[in-house]
Amino acid sequence: MAKSDLGIDLGTATFVVYQRGKGIIIEEPSVVAIDKNKKNMIAIGKEAKDMLGKTPDQIQIIRPVQDGVIADPNIIEEVLRYFIKKSNSRGFGLYKPSLIIGIPALTTDVERRAVKEAAARVGASKVFLISEPLAAAIGSEIDIAEPNGHMVIDIGGGTTDIAVLSLGGCVISETIKVAGETMDQEIVKYIKRRYKFFIGEATAERLKTEIGKAHPSEENFETEVKGQNLKTGLPSSIVINSEDILNAIRPVLNEIINKIKNILEKTPPELSADIMMNGLIVVGGTARLRGLDKLISEQTGIKTHIPEDPHLTCAKGTGILLENIELLNKVQVS
Template sequence: MAFGTDIGIDLGTATVLVYVKGKGIVLKEPSVVAIEQTRKQILAVGEEARRMIGRTPGNIVAVRPLRDGVISDYEVTEAMLKYFLGKVLGKRVFFKPRVVVCVPSGVTEVEKRAVLDATYEAGAKQTFLIEEPIAAAIGAGLDISRPVGCMVIDIGGGTTDIAVISLGGAVVSESIKVAGDKFDEAIIRYIRKKHSVAIGERTAEELKINIGCAYKKPKVETMEVRGRSLLTGLPKTITVTSEEMLLALEEPVSAIIEAVHRVLENTPPELAADITTTGIVMTGGGSLLWGLDKLISEKTGIPTRIADDPVSCVALGTGKALEALDVLEASLIKDPRVR
């Protein structure tokens, strides 16, 4: 059963996707772990743990071990990876897999080492790291091996990675810690300030998905949400509009637009000319924010489109990288340790 020996992991701040060579994406679960604090025991991982966020008793905490695209809790990340690898490989754990993990383009050497170590401890034979925008471009079906510039904006949960890619590598790239999580935080702040109501992360995410927008919608949409009144301390139901969402999300959206401008300003003229023809491709769950592609296109003057399956692009890219390790040698960050 050799097929279980190559695995691609999109180790995201919000979601972990696992790609198995020959099978495709076999696992997609939230990057959440529920821990019993007194005994330091892991109670649940993934979707089961996500359902516990904001609803646990004092001795149980639901934590997200990755923040802003990097590991914030090493031991919990290792336990989470072990759990997911065990779920994917089942009883074939004695086949130590080769693993490709994607990381944001701006990670430090220390952060890279943390990912490599966590993957080894979770049971990998050999680990390669690939930068998120490169994996996203491969997953979106772009041919990055040609001497033609293509631009990718990958908006995940913790980071937005923007890169201009040519000949299999990133020519200009930038990673900013403004993405899906910051969208949620901006919505929570806005509702608190405007309506004097406190809402949780999950409610903010539902607002973002259902009526959130980065561009004025032709028709105003509304959604009822429940939270806690800051004035009375009692539960309260309010109606929020898509126009309010536009105002709430203005700051994080502007930060992404500015980062796109900076990357374009630093792009060599020949590649910039290519991009005006090939356009910008958006990937990641954050790219699904209504009207964001339209806004980027308007602000840059470059045609912008969302990839076919934006959420899975990075995982598909890591999977395809597994199948072309020799071709992508220049793009992969290798570790000398082999077990």
């Protein structure tokens, strides 16, 4: 494969691009701004996200991947074109790249075909699609080609993908539409209910990231947030702490853990023994929540590991496949 080849994670919350031989070159929020009159993309990533709530009528802010589903393949085509153009602008050449694209586990055959066709239209010479949990496992440095069972829990923005992997493929794989964005929504509801105070989901996401925790033993932090006092209707500010965030997201955490237990119950005994020995791997942006590994380990009785930079594991996995043709041929890539 050539140095212009790219590995791409089309995540619900974040787009991440890996350049062969260079590593991660793009990490941007999965948000796009569209000019409705001209029907073209005018901004992507942080630039588009900063426009939320501030745009005139002709500009629409879109999340191309929602709840683990590719909502608009036409926008994905523009996104892929942007990635290729930006990688070329970094001096990586003008060759037609091969692409390995990590896609949500819920993606249908029709959506997969649309992504491959979009990639071909923007100049890709070859396109390989791989499910995000499988790519994340590879990016976590798991040797998935061996007859050895591993469980990967990918808690992203829109969905939680839970997969039992062995011999290069998914033995059991299930997805629930409960993840980081659900937590943000629950934080908004909790603060509104308890403090009669209204904040936006962007503020809720910041609270979760900066002071949130998943286990009671984690250190308690607090921060001031601005919003609307619902009693007076006026702009105001209050102090929120880590315990507030934990109380808000606890139902979401419980739902994820119950699904993990459910998958463990369905796992064949031989693979269950492997998982007990190997432990659980938790990846995705929400895996950065403090104490999450401790909570899952306590609730399941299985040691739990969160790799460094868990939100980048899928893109790193596509990068490993770009560098390792033998592994690419072994794993079940579409």
